[in-house]
Amino acid sequence: MINISEVLETNKMILEESLDVRTITMGVSLLDCADASLKTTCDNVYDKLTTLAKDLVKTGDAIGREFGVPVINKRISVTPAAIVGSACCRTPRDFVRIAKTLDRAAKKLGVNFVGGYSAIVSKGMTKADKLLIRSIPEAMASTERVCSSVNVGSTKTGIDMDAVRLMGETVKKTAEATRERDSIGCAKLVVLCNAPDDNPFMAGAFHGVTEGDAVINVGVSGPGVVNYVLRNTCRGESFEVLCETIKRTAFKITRVGQLVAQEASKRLGVPFGIIDLSLAPTPAVGDSVADILREIGLEQPGAPGTTAALALLNDQVKKGGVMASSYVGGLSGAFIPVSEDQGMIDAVNAGALTIEKLEAMTCVCSVGLDMIAIPGDTPASTISGIIADEAAIGMVNQKTTAVRVIPVAGKKEGDTVEFGGLLGHAPVMKVSGFSCEAMIARTGRIPAPIHSFKN
Amino acid sequence: MKKAIITVVGKDAVGILAKTCTYLAEANINILDISQTVVQEYFNMMMIVDVAKCTKSFDDVAAELGELGLGMGMKIRCQRSEIFERMHRV
Numbered sequence: 001m002i003n004i005s006e007v008l009e010t011n012k013m014i015l016e017e018s019l020d021v022r023t024i025t026m027g028v029s030l031l032d033c034a035d036a037s038l039k040t041t042c043d044n045v046y047d048k049l050t051t052l053a054k055d056l057v058k059t060g061d062a063i064g065r066e067f068g069v070p071v072i073n074k075r076i077s078v079t080p081a082a083i084v085g086s087a088c089c090r091t092p093r094d095f096v097r098i099a100k101t102l103d104r105a106a107k108k109l110g111v112n113f114v115g116g117y118s119a120i121v122s123k124g125m126t127k128a129d130k131l132l133i134r135s136i137p138e139a140m141a142s143t144e145r146v147c148s149s150v151n152v153g154s155t156k157t158g159i160d161m162d163a164v165r166l167m168g169e170t171v172k173k174t175a176e177a178t179r180e181r182d183s184i185g186c187a188k189l190v191v192l193c194n195a196p197d198d199n200p201f202m203a204g205a206f207h208g209v210t211e212g213d214a215v216i217n218v219g220v221s222g223p224g225v226v227n228y229v230l231r232n233t234c235r236g237e238s239f240e241v242l243c244e245t246i247k248r249t250a251f252k253i254t255r256v257g258q259l260v261a262q263e264a265s266k267r268l269g270v271p272f273g274i275i276d277l278s279l280a281p282t283p284a285v286g287d288s289v290a291d292i293l294r295e296i297g298l299e300q301p302g303a304p305g306t307t308a309a310l311a312l313l314n315d316q317v318k319k320g321g322v323m324a325s326s327y328v329g330g331l332s333g334a335f336i337p338v339s340e341d342q343g344m345i346d347a348v349n350a351g352a353l354t355i356e357k358l359e360a361m362t363c364v365c366s367v368g369l370d371m372i373a374i375p376g377d378t379p380a381s382t383i384s385g386i387i388a389d390e391a392a393i394g395m396v397n398q399k400t401t402a403v404r405v406i407p408v409a410g411k412k413e414g415d416t417v418e419f420g421g422l423l424g425h426a427p428v429m430k431v432s433g434f435s436c437e438a439m440i441a442r443t444g445r446i447p448a449p450i451h452s453f454k455n
Numbered sequence: 456m457k458k459a460i461i462t463v464v465g466k467d468a469v470g471i472l473a474k475t476c477t478y479l480a481e482a483n484i485n486i487l488d489i490s491q492t493v494v495q496e497y498f499n500m501m502m503i504v505d506v507a508k509c510t511k512s513f514d515d516v517a518a519e520l521g522e523l524g525l526g527m528g529m530k531i532r533c534q535r536s537e538i539f540e541r542m543h544r545v
Contacts, residue, residue: 002536004490004501006543007460011532066513068534255541 010252014069018224018287019253021260022280023073024060025115025200026053026270027207027215030079038088042101045084049076049105049114052214052270057110059267063260071260076106077205077217078116086128092135099139099146106145113188115205117148120195123157123445125166133163136170140185141177147188147203151195153391155398158448159193164391165440167191168384172407175376179409182417186406187339187371191387193394193401198274199330204367204402215273216265217330220257221280224287225249226313230295242296243316250277250320258325276330277321278366279313281341283424289313289334290343301344302353310334311364331400333366339419339426340371348427355386355429363393368402373417373426376409383407385436388446396449457507458487458536461520465529467498475502475531478523483510498529503536 013019033044057074064071078084081098089095099117106114117139119129136148150167153159171186178185190203197208200217207215229249234242254277265272281289290301296309314333322328336358338344347353355372362368368390374383387403394401408417411428418425463475472489479486484504491500509516517533524531 001488001503002460002539002543004492004499007462007501007539008464008499010539010542011462062514065517066535067538068517068532069538252542256538259537259541 011068013222013225017222017228018282018284019222019256020070020072021064021218021257022221023075023200023219024056024071024260024264025075025077025205025217025219026056026268027077027198027211027217027273028052029207029211029213030084031209034084034087036087038094038097041085041088042097045098045101046105049078050108053109053111055268059264063263063267067260069256069260073113074111075200075202075205076109076111076114077200077207078102078114079207079209080116080118080120082119082126082129082132083209085132086126089128089131092131092138095132095135096139096142099135099143102146103143111145113145113147113202115147115149115202116207117146118150118206120151121160121163122151122154123160125160125163130166133166133170136189137173137177137185140174140188147205149190149192149195149204149206151192152387153193153395155194155395155452156448159388159391159395159446161388161445162443164384164388167387168380168440171383171405172380175407175409182419183376183406183408184419184423187404187419187423190402190404193391194399196330196400200276201278201280201331203404211273212271214270216261216268216270217273217276218257218261218264219276219278219280219330220253221278222249222253223279223281223289223292225253226279227286227288227291227295230292239312243312246313246316247320250317251324253277254321254324272327274327274329275321275325277317277325277328277332278330279317279334281335281337282422283340283342285342288341288343289336290341290347294343300350300352301347302357306357307360307364310336310361314365331366335367335370336361336365337371338429339373339424340422345425345427348429355431359389359393362390362401363397367400368394370402370404371406371423371426372404373406373408373411373428374431375412375428376407377412378407378431379435379437381435381437381440382431384440388440392446456505459504459506459513459533460536460539461502461504461531461533463498463500463524463529463531465498465524465527467493467496468527471498471527471529472500474523474527475520478520479504482516483508484516
């Protein structure tokens with residue numbers, strides 16, 4: 001039987017160490033909504049979402065109250081819109097209507113984000129993919145809750161450099177289209193390599209075509225819990241003790257996510273998909289991956305040793321998590337966004353953390369360059385270069401990588417931008433002034449790496 | 456049987472247990488086990504209860520116990536027991 005110290009430990013994690021279920025994300029296939037008429041397609045999308053997910057928010061909140069653990073976000077991910085709209089969209093503006101439909105459905109349902117305004121162009125772009133990508137700036141400017149993602153490469157296909165070039169320009173245009181709100185459109189736009197089909201976290205969530213009609217995916221979090229445990233039990237201990245402690249804590253966190261996911265799946269009558277056991281920081285003090293790195297023994301994230309510390313952390317989180325749930329998927333690991341993690345912001349402000357060091361860190365953690373504000377006058381080709389570098393890391397290392405940079409219109413290095421809420425605030429970081437324009441101007445693809453040929 | 460865990464945390468005072476138990480009896484909630492500790496003058500109590508025959512909804516019980524706690528300067532939480540079992544048992 002459960003004893004009092006175990007009960008108090010769980011409640012302490014929830015009440016004092018920011019343990020929460022970060023998101024219940026319902027993935028919904030919109031393949032059966034496609035029609036040759038744009039209006040019919042939009043009507044079908046709206047009707048399907050508002051019918052299937054009508055109880056999502058209510059159910060998430062009820063589960064949170066009964067178990068006494070906060071379920072922070074309730075979200076939707078959908079089939080990449082480039083596929084859904086391929087039969088009916090003739091112009092970028094047609095795709096914007098689909099974005100507005102998704103936004104309208106999200107508001108009706110009370111979910112804070114809907115992901116899947118996406119194109120999967122790892123090897124090449126269809127006409128519809130290009131139209132959707134060209135529509136992203138207007139779609140991000142004219143909607144509030146729609147998240148967009150474009151997958152430009154994979155280990156099996158190589159990197160579509162035409163898409164990389166186009167995405168550099170698209171990120172710039174999106175920043176410009178939302179310049180009066182500190183270019184916030186770019187905070188809802190991510191460029192991926194090896195994007196998973198079942199990721200519940202925004203902005204990269206979409207419901208892949210390998211998925212069923214509907215699925216419940218849950219993202220758990222808890223950097224604050226790991227940080228607290230390390231601070232109180234692990235100072236000066238060996239790596240064995242350190243790793244064991246992180247693993248045990250990740251196990252406990254993931255078990256809560258598994259319980260919530262199964263309960264949500266049962267109540268909503270939608271199959272359970274995966275648990276994404278990511279350490280996702282928030283701007284709240286203490287709920288920080290950077291603070292864990294400090295606790296491992298770094299003066300600041302960015303100091304020599306940071307990549308090793310992050311590799312260790314990421315691996316132990318996975319090892320604890322896979323023991324706790326049979327279906328682990330999504331991104332699963334440690335997130336290192338800058339604007340959403342007060343400890344990372346402090347490290348940038350202290351001059352300890354640069355984009356180049358963050359790039360090295362993305363080789364060993366679950367995602368990539370995330371929520372990084374850069375000067376508004378950064379050329380599109382340089383942004384494409386950053387995207388290509390991250391995609392190459394993902395492609396060669398057979399992992400997901402992503403770029404979510406915000407070239408904040410009108411801001412320069414050293415300025416600060418305020419996105420608000422979970423997106424936090426960020427110092428504008430220095431980007432190398434050396435050009436990669438001639439490389440980005442080349443057309444075609446980077447071939448798949450040799451170790452992808454496993455047949 | 457549908458088990459829930461009630462925790463009461465706060466400064467120790469007279470009548471905490473009595474008031475909580477009275478509420479539970481009125482709601483037809485059966486107490487299966489009680490344990491308590493006092494750490495640095497702070498009263499920590501845990502009850503394992505069966506809410507299967509409870510006359511109120513789980514939501515209402517959790518909210519009303521929370522209010523009852525506030526009235527005594529205590530924090531009372533009522534949670535379904537699975538969250539603890541899953542976290543601490545393989």
